Amino acid sequence: xxxxxxxxxxxxxxxxxxxxxxxxxxxxxxxxxxxxxxxxxxxxxxxxxxxxxxxxxxxxxxxxxxxxxxxxxxxxxxxxxxxxxxxxxxxxxxxxxxxxxxxxxxxxxxxxxx
Amino acid sequence: xxxxxxxxxxxxxxxxxxxxxxxxxxxxxxxxxxxxxxxxxxxxxxxxxxxxxxxxxxxxxxxxxxxxxxxxxxxxxxxxxxxxxxxxxxxxxxxxxxxxxxxxxxxxxxxx
Numbered sequence: 001x002x003x004x005x006x007x008x009x010x011x012x013x014x015x016x017x018x019x020x021x022x023x024x025x026x027x028x029x030x031x032x033x034x035x036x037x038x039x040x041x042x043x044x045x046x047x048x049x050x051x052x053x054x055x056x057x058x059x060x061x062x063x064x065x066x067x068x069x070x071x072x073x074x075x076x077x078x079x080x081x082x083x084x085x086x087x088x089x090x091x092x093x094x095x096x097x098x099x100x101x102x103x104x105x106x107x108x109x110x111x112x113x114x
Numbered sequence: 115x116x117x118x119x120x121x122x123x124x125x126x127x128x129x130x131x132x133x134x135x136x137x138x139x140x141x142x143x144x145x146x147x148x149x150x151x152x153x154x155x156x157x158x159x160x161x162x163x164x165x166x167x168x169x170x171x172x173x174x175x176x177x178x179x180x181x182x183x184x185x186x187x188x189x190x191x192x193x194x195x196x197x198x199x200x201x202x203x204x205x206x207x208x209x210x211x212x213x214x215x216x217x218x219x220x221x222x223x224x225x226x
Contacts, residue, residue: 004157033212042203042216043158056213091157101146101207103214105157 004106018080021109025094033093120217133191137204144206
């Protein structure tokens with residue numbers, strides 16, 4: 001069974017440019033998360049979806065970040081415009097509410113803003 | 115405020131030795147404590163997890179010890195191997211919030 005799939009794996013952009021990341025969760029997983037991991041730190045939650053609904057976006061910087069999960073499967077995280085401080089790894093994760101709290105992460109999208 | 119504190123920041127162990135990583139938490143509402151292993155360039159991979167109603171959980175060479183009264187838990191890696199060299203994160207979760215609170219991470223190096 002395929003794990004959480006993310007693309008692109010690596011992205012280098014100039015500041016003020018837009019960028020988008022895509023995530024395909026594990027099949028059947030109704031909960032999808034976007035986490036951000038800064039260098040040398042643990043991941044931090046940005047947003048959580050239950051099916052199509054964003055149930056926790058309290059940590060998402062809404063002035064420049066947006067996310068969507070159409071049809072309750074794939075999700076896209078967008079940053080516009082990007083700032084130097086946005087350089088990080090953006091991790092998508094998923095879980096199935098019927099199996100408790102087990103959260104599985106993708107390999108991440110590594111963003112460098114120059 | 116750091117809700118999950120992890121130590122040490124880095125650890126060097128000889129092959130065959132025991133690696134021990136410690137974590138302490140503050141929020142007594144946490145009810146799920148996973149450990150993740152992360153290799154360079156990869157995402158975190160779930161290693162083992164425990165709930166506070168048990169004091170120990172073992173899976174192969176990996177054991178979690180949990181002390182609810184002290185609000186501490188630790189990961190023990192027995193017979194450490196060079197392939198175990200990675201960064202390990204403890205985490206804590208409350209209910210179905212989906213908001214994992216991670217520790218700062220421990221970089222483990224196992225020398226051959």
